[in-house]
Amino acid sequence: MNKIYVVGIGPGEYEQMTVKAANALRDSDVIIGYTVYVDLVKEYFSDKEFLTTPMTKEVDRCILAFDEAMKGKTVSMICSGDAGVYGMAGLMYEVGEKYPDVELEIIPGVTAATGGAAVLGAPLIHDFCLISLSDLLTPWEKIEARILHASEADFVICLYNPSSRKRHDYLQKACDLMMRYKNPETVCGIVANIGRDGEQQQVMTLRELRDTKVDMFTTVFIGNSQTREINGKMVTPRGYQAKKSYPKSK
Amino acid sequence: MNKIYVVGIGPGEYEQMTVKAANALRDSDVIIGYTVYVDLVKEYFSDKEFLTTPMTKEVDRCILAFDEAMKGKTVSMICSGDAGVYGMAGLMYEVGEKYPDVELEIIPGVTAATGGAAVLGAPLIHDFCLISLSDLLTPWEKIEARILHASEADFVICLYNPSSRKRHDYLQKACDLMMRYKNPETVCGIVANIGRDGEQQQVMTLRELRDTKVDMFTTVFIGNSQTREINGKMVTPRGYQAKKSYPKSK
Numbered sequence: 001m002n003k004i005y006v007v008g009i010g011p012g013e014y015e016q017m018t019v020k021a022a023n024a025l026r027d028s029d030v031i032i033g034y035t036v037y038v039d040l041v042k043e044y045f046s047d048k049e050f051l052t053t054p055m056t057k058e059v060d061r062c063i064l065a066f067d068e069a070m071k072g073k074t075v076s077m078i079c080s081g082d083a084g085v086y087g088m089a090g091l092m093y094e095v096g097e098k099y100p101d102v103e104l105e106i107i108p109g110v111t112a113a114t115g116g117a118a119v120l121g122a123p124l125i126h127d128f129c130l131i132s133l134s135d136l137l138t139p140w141e142k143i144e145a146r147i148l149h150a151s152e153a154d155f156v157i158c159l160y161n162p163s164s165r166k167r168h169d170y171l172q173k174a175c176d177l178m179m180r181y182k183n184p185e186t187v188c189g190i191v192a193n194i195g196r197d198g199e200q201q202q203v204m205t206l207r208e209l210r211d212t213k214v215d216m217f218t219t220v221f222i223g224n225s226q227t228r229e230i231n232g233k234m235v236t237p238r239g240y241q242a243k244k245s246y247p248k249s250k
Numbered sequence: 251m252n253k254i255y256v257v258g259i260g261p262g263e264y265e266q267m268t269v270k271a272a273n274a275l276r277d278s279d280v281i282i283g284y285t286v287y288v289d290l291v292k293e294y295f296s297d298k299e300f301l302t303t304p305m306t307k308e309v310d311r312c313i314l315a316f317d318e319a320m321k322g323k324t325v326s327m328i329c330s331g332d333a334g335v336y337g338m339a340g341l342m343y344e345v346g347e348k349y350p351d352v353e354l355e356i357i358p359g360v361t362a363a364t365g366g367a368a369v370l371g372a373p374l375i376h377d378f379c380l381i382s383l384s385d386l387l388t389p390w391e392k393i394e395a396r397i398l399h400a401s402e403a404d405f406v407i408c409l410y411n412p413s414s415r416k417r418h419d420y421l422q423k424a425c426d427l428m429m430r431y432k433n434p435e436t437v438c439g440i441v442a443n444i445g446r447d448g449e450q451q452q453v454m455t456l457r458e459l460r461d462t463k464v465d466m467f468t469t470v471f472i473g474n475s476q477t478r479e480i481n482g483k484m485v486t487p488r489g490y491q492a493k494k495s496y497p498k499s500k
Contacts, residue, residue, distance in 0.1 A: 008364075010268065013270075014269065015268065015269045015270035015273065016268050016269070016270055016358070017268060017269055018260065018265065018266050018267060018268050018269070018360060019264065019265045019266070019267055019268070019269060019272060020263075020265035020266055022269065023265065082360075082364045082367075083368070083372075084364055084367040084368055084372050084373075084374050084375060085364060085367075085374050085375070086375065086376070086488070087372075087375065089367075089368070089371070089372035089375065090371075090372035090375035090485050090486055090487055090488060091375075091487075091488065092372075093371055093372055093480045093481075093483055093485045094480065094485065094487065096480075097480060097481070100481075106367075106368035106369075106371070106372065107368065108266070108360045108364045108365050108367070108368040109360065109364075110268060110332075110358045110359065110360065111364060114258075114332045114334055114335060114358045114359070114361060114364075115358050117332075117334040117335075117339075117356075117358070118333070118334055118339070118356035118357065118358040119356075121339070121340075121343055121356070122333075122334050122337075122339035122340035122342075122343055122356065123334075124334050124335050125334060125335070125336065125337065125339065125340035125341075126336070126382070126388070127379070127380055127381045127382060127388075127393075127396055128379070128380055129377070129378070129379040129380075129400070129405065130377055130378055130379075131377045132376070132377060136489070137488050137489025137490065138376070138377075138489040138490050139490060142404070142490060143377075145403050146377055146403040146404075146405060148403075149399040149400065149402055149403035149405075150379070150399065150400075150403065150405075152399055153395050153396040153398075153399035153400070154392070154396075155379065155396060155400075230343045230344065230346075230347060231343075231347070231350075233343055235340050235343045235344065236340055237340055237341075237344065238336070238340060238341065238387050239386070239387025239388040240387065240388050240389060240392060
């Protein structure tokens, strides 16, 4: 059976990859991915064949992977973070409908939400939403409705793709929408280059976030009504009756 | 500086742990956790000292970790999945306010949402919400509002703690709420014992999910309006104009 591993390599540094992901790459003849992600793993698997396609060529990348697998090679299609969160896993199944003889195995990884949360402290301890601000494939009205519903329901919100050259003001628009329901003093955090050179993190209020410039390599976290800053860390408690959880506390 | 690693060990099997998590456990003198999770790692780190506390004793477990660290030991507090998603990371920071001399490092892992998604196919490719159905620390009204808002905004929804002895009908209640906005034919999936012995997965409709019995070791996925079943897998496309993304497709 021809096999393709669809591998989430985590935020970036080799150490943040799961043991299973590293084993899959070791087991592969060919490693395929977006140029930037291939460069992240190349040095650790230098004996492999590497194939890359640029961004926006995701479908071609999937077809390339299936064509390599049809040659009898074991293939790893790599994604940053988790292959199943805004990653290639879904498209691989969609394109894979034309390749019934190729078996797919999805290998999960640490996505930017959980990787970034660990850098900021513990912002995602309770119910949260992931929302991408990219309107390339999703109408903005849909994104706007999600931001409003998530804010009204007091979810912690994690924003992917918060900005790009064409979308420089989207984070500001999103913050204005959130402030219809969330207090401007809500504790927020941003993390850039998670697990890579130049990793940076900052904790701030929602009002301050509104006027903060971020790039496409930044993940943004907006707390719920219970989230607080503890010694510079962004921390969301487990629930709404935290005291209840301290019966045996000193 | 006294050090505590707060480590997400992933869904269960050793291989699903990150390289960084495994290194942290190796670097530790003491590994502390809920009995069940300690048993999952014991065999791989048999030279370590292990300390456990039962469920519902989370605060005591945190205090135990800080007290061990204050003795000068390097400590790992382990959680299943990701330490920052319904995990111990938040409580460690809260309890840690009393231990300014102890440094915390959070090491992220594969949470049940992404681990389970990889088993089912690719349900979380687009915007999604995590909601815990446990009302131990969160009023049910709050949970209900989140289910309704998430459904109305067409999020993919992943449910943690879908059931327990006391809450045997909560999943049914949640499905009835979701069906106010989601089509009863919405593609859903459940995964039990992710990455452990007896892992089981099933894809079904929301209507079928409503009448399905699940246990506390099951993670539940409810698709958005675009989610479909492809050869038995649960797959959510990247957006709402998927065709747009096929310009170069064969």
